[in-house]
Amino acid sequence: MKKPFYLTTTLPYVNASPHVGFALEMVQADCLVRYWALQGVDVFFNTGTDEHGQKLFEAAQKADMEVQKYVDQYAEQFRSLKEKLNLSANLHFIRTTDPHHVVAAQEMWKRCLKNGDIEKRVYKGLYCVGDEAFIKESELVDGKCPNHPTMDLIELEEENYFFLLSKYQKKLLEYLSQPGVVVPEWRRKEAINFVESGLEDFSISRVKEKMSWGIPVPDDDMQVMYVWFDALTNYISTLDWPNEEGNFKKYWVDGVTYQMAGKDQVRFQSIMWQGMLMSAGIPTTQHILYHGFITSGGQKMSKSIGNVIDPIAVAEEYGIDALRFFLLRHIHPTEDSDFTIERFKEAYNADLANGLGNLVARVMQLAQTHLTVDLVKEIPSTLQSSILRATVYTDYISSLNNYEFDRALISIWSYIQELDQKITETAPFKVVKTDLEAGQRMIHDLVQGLYMIADMIGPVMPTTSELIKQAVVSNTKPINMFARKE
Numbered sequence: 127m128k129k130p131f132y133l134t135t136t137l138p139y140v141n142a143s144p145h146v147g148f149a150l151e152m153v154q155a156d157c158l159v160r161y162w163a164l165q166g167v168d169v170f171f172n173t174g175t176d177e178h179g180q181k182l183f184e185a186a187q188k189a190d191m192e193v194q195k196y197v198d199q200y201a202e203q204f205r206s207l208k209e210k211l212n213l214s215a216n217l218h219f220i221r222t223t224d225p226h227h228v229v230a231a232q233e234m235w236k237r238c239l240k241n242g243d244i245e246k247r248v249y250k251g252l253y254c255v256g257d258e259a260f261i262k263e264s265e266l267v268d269g270k271c272p273n274h275p276t277m278d279l280i281e282l283e284e285e286n287y288f289f290l291l292s293k294y295q296k297k298l299l300e301y302l303s304q305p306g307v308v309v310p311e312w313r314r315k316e317a318i319n320f321v322e323s324g325l326e327d328f329s330i331s332r333v334k335e336k337m338s339w340g341i342p343v344p345d346d347d348m349q350v351m352y353v354w355f356d357a358l359t360n361y362i363s364t365l366d367w368p369n370e371e372g373n374f375k376k377y378w379v380d381g382v383t384y385q386m387a388g389k390d391q392v393r394f395q396s397i398m399w400q401g402m403l404m405s406a407g408i409p410t411t412q413h414i415l416y417h418g419f420i421t422s423g424g425q426k427m428s429k430s431i432g433n434v435i436d437p438i439a440v441a442e443e444y445g446i447d448a449l450r451f452f453l454l455r456h457i458h459p460t461e462d463s464d465f466t467i468e469r470f471k472e473a474y475n476a477d478l479a480n481g482l483g484n485l486v487a488r489v490m491q492l493a494q495t496h497l498t499v500d501l502v503k504e505i506p507s508t509l510q511s512s513i514l515r516a517t518v519y520t521d522y523i524s525s526l527n528n529y530e531f532d533r534a535l536i537s538i539w540s541y542i543q544e545l546d547q548k549i550t551e552t553a554p555f556k557v558v559k560t561d562l563e564a565g566q567r568m569i570h571d572l573v574q575g576l577y578m579i580a581d582m583i584g585p586v587m588p589t590t591s592e593l594i595k596q597a598v599v600s601n602t603k604p605i606n607m608f609a610r611k612e
């Protein structure tokens with residue numbers, strides 16, 4: 127029996143519509159979940175929405191809305207990504223305003239407190255609402271937060287609770303010394319350097335009078351939890367924790383745990399969250415995969431520049447599978463990459479219209495004309511034995527096992543090119559005229575290759591994969607899958 131897997135995305139903060147960076151994270155995660163499921167692994171797949179904190183509180187006030195109503199409306203947009211990005215059916219969706227999550231966050235607090243890792247202190251400092259975090263004087267650029275140069279920092283002096291992260295310096299270094307806990311590898315070294323440079327205890331509560339939109343601190347009516355302390359706990363509250371049995375035991379304690387996050391998340395996911403887990407006596411996350419950022423035309427996307435890519439609009443125009451393909455093939459899995467509509471269209475025409483779409487049409491035209499259903503019906507059942515011998519399949523497996531989505535697709539696409547060339551060079555359409563059986567065998571091999579491609583692209587392009595498989599078993603040329611875009 128294979129161990130069960132657990133995989134979660136980060137929870138997006140619901141103060142804006144889903145952006146292309148989050149679509150990337152979701153699609154990478156969904157590709158892995160589908161890939162593992164095809165290998166017979168039982169996977170728990172989690173996403174959801176982060177709904178507390180100052181930023182939302184202020185945004186709702188500005189919109190003159192009740193905060194709960196405000197977050198409800200955004201949570202719905204994120205929930206609908208399941209259909210809009212064609213995500214796995216078993217995807218769990220947790221909201222940090224769910225009552226059972228609130229209970230879990232409070233239990234996390236109580237465990238850390240009991241272990242002596244939470245302490246009340248007077249804190250004075252500059253707070254950035256954009257980051258929902260205090261900014262050190264040494265981090266300021268021209269007196270502003272480096273991430274939010276147009277926002278004013280708030281000077282805060284209040285009595286808060288602190289999480290004593292500095293106590294975990296040694297344990298975190300031991301944790302980070304394991305290869306594979308942070309992917310890519312060079313980011314693990316970066317995390318080690320960060321911890322070695324010294325960890326600071328951090329504030330995990332706010333005065334309720336000033337900011338009421340948060341989970342109440344247990345046994346203190348005057349304070350609410352800091353949004354990060356609350357939100358990070360979702361990764362286990364989604365497994366019904368603090369119930370120690372059931373899903374939590376199956377997936378988090380006895381399973382293989384994975385998290386996905388953007389590259390700016392290392393200090394939250396690989397350090398703060400792992401410290402909280404250590405304090406609460408819960409196993410740490412085994413693998414955290416960090417993706418890069420997406421720029422457009424070499425610049426950060428922004429409304430004022432007008433270079434914002436709306437992933438949903440792209441999916442509506444070109445198809446969900448085309449968007450999923452581009453994000454996995456042309457966006458680097460861990461480095462920053464550029465996404466422009468021009469680049470997308472170019473890839474769409476070259477790889478999908480002329481590449482895959484054209485091969486499907488060529489092979490299935492030959493099959494429909496010269497083969498019968500009887501001659502192809504055994505292809506799905508013999509796939510296992512034929513696929514294991516193919517080099518393309520070995521490359522594909524080793525790439526996906528290393529989370530190299532782009533490399534997996536490059537191998538498949540070179541195989542597409544190989545089949546295309548084979549048709550041109552061996553000309554089965556001529557051979558059938560002189561030796562029907564020999565020609566049919568050649569076409570049969572091409573159909574088998576096509577079926578293998580359909581099988582491999584399943585985790586990336588689930589709908590296209592199914593359409594090709596159906597075309598093969600019914601021995602029918604399908605309608606044009608990817609019409610060229612001018």
Ligand SMILES: [Zn+2]
Binds near residue numbers: 254255257272273
């Ligand atoms: Zn900031």
